[in-house]
Structures are given as C-alpha cells and as structure tokens.
Amino acid sequence: MSIDWQSLMVPLIVPVVKIAVLLFALMTAAAYLVLLERWIAAWVQDRLGPNRVGIPLTKIKMFGLGQPLADGLKFIFKEEYTPAHVDKALYILAPVVILSAALAIFAVIPFGDVLPIEVPGVEGPIAMVEAPGVDVGMIYVFAMSSIAVYGVILGGWASNNKYSFLGGLRSSAQLIAYEIPLGLGILGVVLAAGSLRLEEIINGQAASGQWNAFSQPLGLMVFLIASFAEAARLPFDLPECEQELIGGYHTEYAGMKLLLFLIAEFLHMVVAAFLIVILFFGGWHFWGMEVGPDVTVTWPMAIVRIAVLLAKVMAVIVFFMLVRWSWPRFRFDQLMNLAWKVMLPLGIVNLIAVACVVEFAHVRELEGGVASPWIAVGVGWVVALVAWFLAGRYAPLHTDNRPRLEVLRAPDFEPETALARQREAALR
Amino acid sequence: MNEALPSVAVATVLLALGLWMMLPRGTTTWRGVGALTTLAALCIFAWLSSHLDPSEEAWLGDAVFFTLAGVTVIAAVCTVTFSNPGYSAIWFGLSLLGTAGLFLFQGAQFLGVATIVVYAGAILVTFLFVLMLAQPKGESAYDRLSWGAGLAALSGAVVVGILVLSILGIFQNPDVASRPRAPFELPELKTEILADQHVAHLGAQLFSKYLVAVEVAGTLLLVALVGAVAIAERIKKPDRGGQSHG
Numbered sequence: 172m173s174i175d176w177q178s179l180m181v182p183l184i185v186p187v188v189k190i191a192v193l194l195f196a197l198m199t200a201a202a203y204l205v206l207l208e209r210w211i212a213a214w215v216q217d218r219l220g221p222n223r224v225g226i227p228l229t230k231i232k233m234f235g236l237g238q239p240l241a242d243g244l245k246f247i248f249k250e251e252y253t254p255a256h257v258d259k260a261l262y263i264l265a266p267v268v269i270l271s272a273a274l275a276i277f278a279v280i281p282f283g284d285v286l287p288i289e290v291p292g293v294e295g296p297i298a299m300v301e302a303p304g305v306d307v308g309m310i311y312v313f314a315m316s317s318i319a320v321y322g323v324i325l326g327g328w329a330s331n332n333k334y335s336f337l338g339g340l341r342s343s344a345q346l347i348a349y350e351i352p353l354g355l356g357i358l359g360v361v362l363a364a365g366s367l368r369l370e371e372i373i374n375g376q377a378a379s380g381q382w383n384a385f386s387q388p389l390g391l392m393v394f395l396i397a398s399f400a401e402a403a404r405l406p407f408d409l410p411e412c413e414q415e416l417i418g419g420y421h422t423e424y425a426g427m428k429l430l431l432f433l434i435a436e437f438l439h440m441v442v443a444a445f446l447i448v449i450l451f452f453g454g455w456h457f458w459g460m461e462v463g464p465d466v467t468v469t470w471p472m473a474i475v476r477i478a479v480l481l482a483k484v485m486a487v488i489v490f491f492m493l494v495r496w497s498w499p500r501f502r503f504d505q506l507m508n509l510a511w512k513v514m515l516p517l518g519i520v521n522l523i524a525v526a527c528v529v530e531f532a533h534v535r536e537l538e539g540g541v542a543s544p545w546i547a548v549g550v551g552w553v554v555a556l557v558a559w560f561l562a563g564r565y566a567p568l569h570t571d572n573r574p575r576l577e578v579l580r581a582p583d584f585e586p587e588t589a590l591a592r593q594r595e596a597a598l599r
Numbered sequence: 600m601n602e603a604l605p606s607v608a609v610a611t612v613l614l615a616l617g618l619w620m621m622l623p624r625g626t627t628t629w630r631g632v633g634a635l636t637t638l639a640a641l642c643i644f645a646w647l648s649s650h651l652d653p654s655e656e657a658w659l660g661d662a663v664f665f666t667l668a669g670v671t672v673i674a675a676v677c678t679v680t681f682s683n684p685g686y687s688a689i690w691f692g693l694s695l696l697g698t699a700g701l702f703l704f705q706g707a708q709f710l711g712v713a714t715i716v717v718y719a720g721a722i723l724v725t726f727l728f729v730l731m732l733a734q735p736k737g738e739s740a741y742d743r744l745s746w747g748a749g750l751a752a753l754s755g756a757v758v759v760g761i762l763v764l765s766i767l768g769i770f771q772n773p774d775v776a777s778r779p780r781a782p783f784e785l786p787e788l789k790t791e792i793l794a795d796q797h798v799a800h801l802g803a804q805l806f807s808k809y810l811v812a813v814e815v816a817g818t819l820l821l822v823a824l825v826g827a828v829a830i831a832e833r834i835k836k837p838d839r840g841g842q843s844h845g
Contacts (some may be wrong), residue, residue, distance in 0.1 A: 261685070306797045310712045314699075317720025321692065324727050328685060336731065343728050347721065367798055 189301050193277055201437045202239035208492050209238075215496040243430075251426040254330075261329035266424070266431035269322020273438040276315040277301065279308040280445050281370050283477035284455050285468050296468060299477065300370065309357055309367040312446065313350075316401065320346045322435065323410060327420035338419025341503060342403065342410030348510040349400035349407075355518025356394030359387050359525040360450045363547075373454030377462040379544055382453040386528075386547040389521040389555035391451045393514050398443040400510070403436065405495035409503055444487040448480065452487075455480040513566045517558055524554040603767055606643055611760035614640035618752035622745040623682035630680075637676055640756075644763055645669075663704060671697030679755075682744075688726050695719045709798050 206221065213220025224237035253262065283299035298304075305311060320343060327339020360383050364372040376382050384391050400407040411419030418424075421432045448454060455476035456462065468476075501509070528550050532542040613636050620633025645665065674694035681687045695718045702711030745751065805813055 258685075261689070264689075305708065307708045307712045310709070310716060314712045314715035314720060317716060317724070320720070320724055321689075321727075324724065324731070325689070328727070328731055340728070340731060343724055347724060350720075 185297060186301060193282075193301060194274070197274070197277065197438065197441070198434070200441065201434045202243060204437055204441070204488065205242065205433075206235065206238050207489075208495075210235075211489065211492045212496055215493070246427060246430040249426040251428065254423050256331045257423060258329040258331065261325045262423075263428070265322050265326035265329060266428045266435070267322075268325065269319050269435040270431045270438075272315050272319040272322065273435040273442070275318075276312055276438075276442050279305050279311050279369060280442070281373065281449070281454065281480075283480055284373075284473060286473050287468050287470060298370070303370070305368070307367050308369045309361060309372075312442070313354065313357075316439070316442070317346075317350065319435065319439065322432070323420050326424065326432065330420070330423035332423050334416045334418070335420050335422045338410045338416050338422070342420060345400060345403070345407065345409060345506060345510075348507060349397045349514075352393050352510060352514035352518045353397035353401055355515070355522055356390045356397060357450065359383075359390040359518075359521050362522070362525050362529055363387070369449050369454075373449055373456065374462075376453040377456035377460075380456075380458060380462075381544050381548070382451060382456075384451040386544075386551045387451070387521060387525060388551055389517060389558055390525070391447075392555070392559075393518045393521060394450065395447060396509075396514060398447065399491070399494070400506070402439040402443045402491075404440060404491055406498040406501055407506060408500060409506060412500055440488065440491055441484070444484045444491065447487050448483040452483055454483075513562050517562055520554060520558045524550055603647060604764075606647060607760050607764055607767075610640045610643035610647075610763075611756050613637075613643070614759060615753045615756035618676070618680070618755060619749055621676070621680040622748040622752060623680065624748050625744055633680075641669075641672055641676075644759070647763060648766060660704075664701070667697050667700040667704060670694075671701065679751075684730050685727070688723060688730060691726075692719050692723050695723065706797075709801050 210220045212218075220235070221238045222235040223232060224235055224241050225231040225233035226237060227240075253259065278301040281298070281300045285296040285298050287296045323342045323346075324339045327335045327337075327342070330336070360372060361367055363383060363386065364375040366372065366375075399405075403410050410416075411421065416422070421429055424432060457479045460475070460479075461472065466472075528547045531546070535542040617633045617636030617638075617640055620629040621637060645668070671694050674690045674697060677690040678687050678694060681690060695714060699711040699714040699719075702708075702714060
C-alpha cells in the first residue's frame with residue numbers, strides 16, 4: 172500500500188493557498204466594508220463619521236482606518252453571554268452554519284481570470300477560483316445560499332424569544348419567496364451563455380463584448396432587486412429591522428457569535444455584488460482588452476483583469492450602501508406582493524424574451540447566417556420597457572399606503588361592520 | 600445458501616432491536632444500549648458491503664465514501680429517533696448534505712447540488728417553517744412519542760436487510776464465491792453523462808430519452824399547485840373592508 176505522497180501533495184497545495192488567501196482577504200474586506208458603510212452613511216447624512224482611530228498608542232489618525240481593528244477587538248473582549256432560556260446546541264450551531272455557508276459560496280466565484288504561474292504537477296495557468304471546473308457553479312451558489320437560511324431560522328428558533336422568532340419566520344418566508352425571481356434572473360443569463368459555469372458566462376460576454384446588462388435589462392432589474400432581498404439589505408431588511416424586532420433573529424446574541432452573524436450578512440452582500448458583476452457586467456472584461464481563447468495571459472494582463480473585476484464589485488457594493496440610505500423599508504405584505512405579483516411575472520417575461528432571441532440566433536446559425544448581436548439588445552430593451560410600463564400600470568399597488576378610497580366610499584361601508592367582518596373571517 | 604445470509608439476518612434483527620430501543624417511547628432508559636446495538640448492526644452492514652471492492656489502492660476513496668455514508672446513515676437514524684421535531688429536521692438536513700456529498704463523490708455534480716437546493720433549500724426549510732408555526736408555545740407530549748415503535752423499527756430494518764441482500768446480488772446469484780468481484784459495470788449511458796459538459800449531457804438525456812417522464816412529473820406538480828390554490832381560495836373569503844392590497 173504505497174502512496175505517492177509527492178504527487179498527492181502538490182495539487183493539494185494550490186487550493187490550500189487559494190483558500191488561505193481568500194479567507195484572509197474576505198475577513199479583512201468585511202471589516203473594512205463596515206468602515207466604508209459607516210463613512211458612506213455619514214456622508215449621506217452630512218456627518219463626519221468615524222475618523223479618529225488610527226495607529227494605537229500614537230496620535231496618528233489616518234482618517235479612521237484603525238476603526239475596524241478597534242471594532243474587532245471590542246467584539247472579541249465582549250462578554251459572551253448565553254441566555255438561560257435558549258436551546259443551547261442550536262443556539263451555538265446557528266452562527267456557525269450561516270458563516271460557513273456564506274464562505275462556502277466563494278468556492279466557485281472567480282476573482283479574476285487566471286494567474287500565469289507554473290506549478291509542477293498542475294496543468295496550465297492557475298485559475299483564480301478555489302474550485303475551477305465545477306460544471307454546476309451557478310446552482311452551487313444557489314444551494315449554499317439556501318443553506319444560509321438555516322442559520323437565520325435556527326438562530327430565531329433557538330433563541331426562544333418572540334422577536335427572534337418573528338425575525339426567523341419573516342426571513343424564511345422572504346428568502347424562499349425571492350429565490351424564485353433570483354433564479355429567473357439567473358436563468359436568462361444561463362440560457363444566453365449556454366453554461367452554468369461562472370467562468371464560461373464571463374468568457375461569453377468578453378467574447379462578444381456585449382455585457383448581459385445591455386441585452387437583458389429586465390433580467391438585471393429582477394436579479395438586482397431579488398439579490399437585495401436575499402442579502403436582507405435595507406429596503407428588505409425585515410428579518411432584523413431594529414424599530415420592530417430589536418435585532419430580529421440575532422437579538423439574543425452577543426460577542427463573537429453576533430460578529431459571525433454580521434460578517435455573514437456582509438459576505439452575502441459581497442456575493443451578491445460579485446454575482447451581479449459576473450452575470451450582468453462582464454466580470455473582468457472591459458472594452459479594449461485583449462480577449463479570446465488563444466490569448467496567453469501575461470502578468471500585467473492578469474493584474475488588470477483582477478483590478479477591473481474588483482473595481483466593478485466595489486462600485487456595486489457602494490451602490491448597495493447608497494441604496495440603504497435612500498429607500499425606506501417595505502412593509503411585509505408589500506414585500507410579498509412585490510415578489511409574487513411583480514418580480515415573478517417580470518422574470519418570466521425576461522426568460523421568454525431571452526429564449527426567443529437565443530432560439531432565433533440558433534435558427535439563423537442553422538441557415539448559415541449570423542444573427543446580429545444588436546437584435547438581442549433591441550429586443551431586451553423593448554421587452555424591458557413594455558413590461559416595466561405594464562407592471563407599473565397594472566400591478567397591484569404594493570407600495571401604496573393611502574387608504575383605499577373606493578372601499579371607504581362604498582355605499583354600504585361602515586368601519587365597524589368592516590372590522591366585524593374581518594374578525595368573523597379570522598375566526599372562520 | 601451462502602455465508603452472507605446469516606450475517607444479514609443477525610444485523611437486521613440487531614438493527615430492529617436497536618432502533619426500537621432508541622425510538623422515543625416515553626422512556627430514555629435503553630437509548631444508550633439501543634445506540635450501540637444500532638451501531639453494531641450498521642457496522643455489520645458496512646463490513647458486508649465493503650466486500651464489494653476489496654482493492655487496496657482505493658483506500659482513500661473508500662475512506663471518503665465510508666465517512667460520507669456514515670454521516671448520512673447516522674444522521675438518518677438520529678432523524679427518526681430524536682423526540683424534538685426541530686432537532687429531527689436538523690439531522691435530516693445533515694443526512695441530505697451527506698447524500699449530496701455521496702452524489703458529488705460519484706461525479707454526479709448536478710444531482711448532488713440539486714439535492715441541496717430542492718430538499719435542504721426548499722422542502723426542509725418549509726418543514727422548519729411549519730414546525731416553528733405549529734409549536735410556538737413548546738412541544739406537546741403526544742407529538743414527542745413514537746406511535747407503533749416496534750412495527751416501525753422492524754419494517755425499517757427489514758427493508759434495509761432486503762436492500763443489502765439485493766446489493767450483494769444474492770437474489771440473482773446465491774453463490775457469493777463465484778460472484779464477480781466488481782458487480783457494478785458502468786453502463787455506456789452513465790459514463791456519457793459523467794463526462795465533461797456534465798449538465799448539458801444530463802439535460803439532453805432528460806429532454807430526449809426521458810421526455811415523457813419529465814412531462815408527467817411536471818404535470819403532476821402543476822396539478823398539486825392548482826389543488827393547493829383551490830384549497831387556499833376556498834378558505835379565504837373575499838373581504839371588502841380588509842387590509843388586502845391585492
């Protein structure tokens with residue numbers, strides 16, 4: 172039973188190094204994104220924001236860049252208080268589940284194209300993905316984000332607190348509801364690219380030079396809104412809204428366990444930003460770059476690609492943070508109406524339009540001709556505008572808070588009888 | 600007869616006994632003994648099926664397989680033997696993750712990930728949702744007991760025993776000694792699906808060879824959906840003065 176340890180170890184080193192670099196980068200990024208969010212919040216609200224903490228034990232301030240370190244230390248030294256009334260095993264399990272699921276998503280997310288390093292025992296240049304060649308990358312992202320729901324539900328349930336419980340209930344309903352428009356938005360892109368691999372989706376957009384955002388604006392809108400809801404960012408942060416539920420599902424958590432929840436939430440936002448960039452904004456592609464399967468990637472090219480991708484992701488994250496201070500929170504029935512009565516039909520319309528365009532191109536190809544890529548753009552925008560207009564005109568008034576006048580002015584309407592009828596209906 | 604049959608029979612009896620002792624029957628006295636008995640039965644089954652592939656070079660793959668399989672089976676046993684339904688659901692989730700791992704280990708990426716998306720991501724979350732709604736004030740005693748524990752344990756164990764027997768190929772070829780060492784020859788079809796572009800091949804198979812099955816399954820789901828809507832509509836009466844914005 173002799174094992175060739177050397178041939179076993181060398182291919183192992185590459186992923187291990189990748190995972191280590193990625194973990195370090197993600198944790199640091201999460202800490203500094205919190206600082207960025209506080210800066211943006213301060214800017215929007217015309218405040219100064221955190222600008223004091225610099226290098227410890229000196230007077231150097233460095234615009235407050237030491238703040239994440241201080242925040243982290245504070246979290247670590249906080250008392251780790253476990254209330255007596257919680258279900259202890261599940262209470263501890265919940266933050267672990269949510270963080271590990273959030274980190275596991277990054278296994279298939281490309282952080283650039285490839286690095287031209289020669290490693291003995293590994294073929295070709297190193298792909299900037301932890302798990303290259305996963306044929307079901309997109310579904311894997313979906314699967315892992317659906318595992319993350321467990322952290323929320325378990326946290327809410329194990330805490331044995333009504334606020335936590337309501338937060339958990341809301342979040343499970345919300346995440347299940349918005350998974351459908353999210354999936355429909357993804358399906359359009361997958362149909363156009365013909366592959367579930369994130370790398371292939373980027374390569375397709377780079378080859379044609381036409382990002383999916385141009386040819387599928389409706390899909391982009393649906394996916395963007397659904398990913399806000401999946402990441403529970405502000406217009407959709409019902410699971411943990413402070414004014415109603417104290418802290419929602421993590422009300423009973425403190426110290427490092429709370430920190431795990433908060434990091435996981437930030438990572439969900441980062442994942443959403445990466446997916447938006449990869450699926451709709453061409454990933455590492457920018458016009459004027461050399462692309463194609465036969466182009467050998469050199470070091471400068473690799474670095475430019477990583478920089479372009481990260482710059483785009485950063486822009487989307489800043490957009491997420493600006494939206495947080497621009498939109499008020501939905502009510503829960505508005506949130507559900509938006510998911511099922513607006514986003515779901517719009518997603519289906521986009522999917523059908525993309526399917527028609529793809530099929531048209533396919534038929535043209537069979538006939539020997541080539542379908543102009545501008546057809547996809549034209550169809551996409553016409554469909555998006557018409558569908559958006561129709562949704563705005565005929566969809567139920569899910570954002571309307573005014574009393575319904577036609578109900579109040581109905582001849583037989585009396586508030587007391589209406590209440591009684593409602594109560595009767597509830598009893599039945 | 601052959602030498603595998605008595606061991607399968609013993610393991611089946613042990614499994615039934617162990618499961619019966621572990622099931623929530625209102626007493627926890629025999630749970631530890633039951634756990635040990637069940638574990639012994641599972642070990643016998645594992646030992647029997649490990650004879651399928653005795654090649655020593657594959658020990659690393661075997662280790663991964665048996666770890667995943669162990670997680671799956673033990674989590675499944677815990678699913679049925681825990682009295683707290685919430686814990687049962689979590690164990691079920693772990694069992695599903697183990698199953699998905701087994702699929703991935705065999706190269707069936709799509710099946711593995713789809714198991715997580717469909718079962719863990721949608722169905723089990725709905726279970727938890729219902730559990731949370733059903734018992735916000737704690738658990739009732741009658742929900743925490745297993746009804747007909749003896750019959751349930753026995754039928755489960757017998758099914759496992761028969762499955763192991765059929766996997767060992769005893770029904771086709773009672774003589775174990777003359778059985779070929781590798782009973783599972785990979786058919787052409789399977790290798791084609793497992794090749795590169797795995798999902799594309801799978802989709803092509805589903806929508807050509809298995810089209811009727813896919814369509815029937817889809818129709819069945821549609822019928823269930825329409826039925827659910829019909830039931831929900833009957834309960835909900837139209838109220839004009841209500842809060843509904845729909």
